[in-house]
Amino acid sequence: MRAKQQRLYINIDHVATLRQARRGDEPDPVAAATLCERAGADGITAHLREDRRHIQDSDIERLKKSVTTFFNLEMACVAEMLELARRLKPQQVTLVPERREEITTEGGLDIVSEPERIQNAVDALSGAGIRVSLFIDPTRAAVEQSKKLGVPAIELHTGRYSHDPANAAAVDALRDAARLGADLGIAVHAGHGLNLQNVGMVAAIPEIEELNIGHSIVSRAVFVGLERAVREMKEAMDAARSS
Numbered sequence: 001m002r003a004k005q006q007r008l009y010i011n012i013d014h015v016a017t018l019r020q021a022r023r024g025d026e027p028d029p030v031a032a033a034t035l036c037e038r039a040g041a042d043g044i045t046a047h048l049r050e051d052r053r054h055i056q057d058s059d060i061e062r063l064k065k066s067v068t069t070f071f072n073l074e075m076a077c078v079a080e081m082l083e084l085a086r087r088l089k090p091q092q093v094t095l096v097p098e099r100r101e102e103i104t105t106e107g108g109l110d111i112v113s114e115p116e117r118i119q120n121a122v123d124a125l126s127g128a129g130i131r132v133s134l135f136i137d138p139t140r141a142a143v144e145q146s147k148k149l150g151v152p153a154i155e156l157h158t159g160r161y162s163h164d165p166a167n168a169a170a171v172d173a174l175r176d177a178a179r180l181g182a183d184l185g186i187a188v189h190a191g192h193g194l195n196l197q198n199v200g201m202v203a204a205i206p207e208i209e210e211l212n213i214g215h216s217i218v219s220r221a222v223f224v225g226l227e228r229a230v231r232e233m234k235e236a237m238d239a240a241r242s243s
C-alpha cells in the first residue's frame with residue numbers, strides 16, 4: 001500500500017533569530033511564513049520561548065491572523081504560555097520541554113515522571129478547542145503515556161537519528177514508536193535536525209503524517225531562497241514515500 005502524502009510544517013523561528021541579531025524588523029518571520037505557504041508548506045510552526053530569544057508575542061499574534069494553512073504553536077508547559085495559547089487559539093499547540101540554557105529543544109517532554117502537570121495543560125488546551133501534540137522521545141513508554149494523557153497527536157524527537165543517521169537503533173526506535181502510536185490511534189508527527197540528506201528515512205516511515213523542519217530549510221534558503229528550499233524539501237519527502 002502506498003503511504004499517504006506527508007505534510008511539511010516549516011519552523012520559522014530561525015528567521016526571527018536573524019532579526020533579533022539586530023533587534024530590528026527584518027527579516028520578518030511572518031513574511032517568511034507566507035512565502036513558505038506559497039512554496040507548498042502545509043503548515044507553519046513557531047516556538048515562543050520563555051526568554052523570547054527569537055519569536056516574539058507580536059509574531060504569534062500576526063501569524064495567527066496571516067497563516068492560511070495550519071498554525072502550530074510550540075511552547076513550554078507553563079502557566080504564562082497556557083494563558084497565551086488560550087487567548088490566541090492557534091489550531092495546534094505542541095508542548096515541548098524548555099530549559100533556558102539550552103540552544104534548542106534537546107529532548108522530549110518528560111511525560112512519564114510528571115504526568116499531572118501535562119494532563120492539566122492538555123485538558124486546559126483541549127477545553128479551549130486547541131489540538132494538542134506532545135513532543136516526546138521515540139520510546140514505547142512515552143507513546144503509551146501519551147495515549148493515557150488522551151492527546152490526539154505526538155511529535156517524535158528525531159534528534160538521536162539526525163545527529164547520527166547510521167545509528168540503526170535510533171532508526172528502529174522511530175519506526176517502532178511510530179507504529180505503536182498509529183496502532184493506538186494517535187496521529188504521529190516527527191522533527192528535529194532533519195535536512196535534505198537525512199530526511200528520506202523518516203519521510204519513508206508510513207505512519208508519520210507530518211514533519212516539522214526549520215533550521216536546515218532556513219539555512220539552505222540563505223543560498224537558494226526560501227521558496228526553492230521549501231520545494232526541495234517537499235520533493236525529497238515525496239520521493240522517499242514513493243520509492
Ligand code: PXP
Binds near residue numbers: 011074193194
Ligand atoms: N519540532 C520541535 C518540537 C522543535 O522544538 C524543533 C526545533 O525548533 C523542530 C521540530 C525543528 O527542528 P529543526 O530546526 O532542527 O529542523
